[in-house]
Amino acid sequence: MKCDAKKFAQMYEEIYKDLYRFALCRMRNVQDAEDAVSESVLAAYENIRQLQKEAAFKSWMFTILANTCRRRLKESGNRQRQEDGEIKELAEHSAKTPDYGMALDVKKAFLVLSPEEQEIVALSVFGGYSSREIGSALNLNPNTVRSKRSRALEKMEEILE
Numbered sequence: 001m002k003c004d005a006k007k008f009a010q011m012y013e014e015i016y017k018d019l020y021r022f023a024l025c026r027m028r029n030v031q032d033a034e035d036a037v038s039e040s041v042l043a044a045y046e047n048i049r050q051l052q053k054e055a056a057f058k059s060w061m062f063t064i065l066a067n068t069c070r071r072r073l074k075e076s077g078n079r080q081r082q083e084d085g086e087i088k089e090l091a092e093h094s095a096k097t098p099d100y101g102m103a104l105d106v107k108k109a110f111l112v113l114s115p116e117e118q119e120i121v122a123l124s125v126f127g128g129y130s131s132r133e134i135g136s137a138l139n140l141n142p143n144t145v146r147s148k149r150s151r152a153l154e155k156m157e158e159i160l161e
Helices: 005-027 030-046 054-075 084-094 100-112 115-125 131-138 142-160
Strands: none
Touching (some): 005 030, 054 115, 054 131, 100 142, 115 131, 115 142
């Protein structure tokens, strides 16, 4: 697809908040999330000619970001960042509701999920992707995605009760 900097910026502006929220949930650290989004946007801009349809931009960006987050987590040895200060930082930076206690509880529940479950839930919630789209991005059967998402949400619900 032919795309100038202005067009790329317009398309990015429509989804940047969702990209950041996804990265924040995956990386669990504001700095790492910002770095992952920046790296992904740069990679996307450099490879925009590979994108065939403008309508696929959001899906394409989330795929790049998911891969970037996965790689960065793997490089960092999948270290767990569950210290209270970092969880509080997540709540302060990403909570949309004024109920920060609830936002903090949701973040804690999210952190209990496996990395794959986190990715599925994040793509579903922040990306708005269907099971078919998530399955395609993660090389999983759509039925498997639905069952994993359902089990992950049940885990979170149990923790939040």
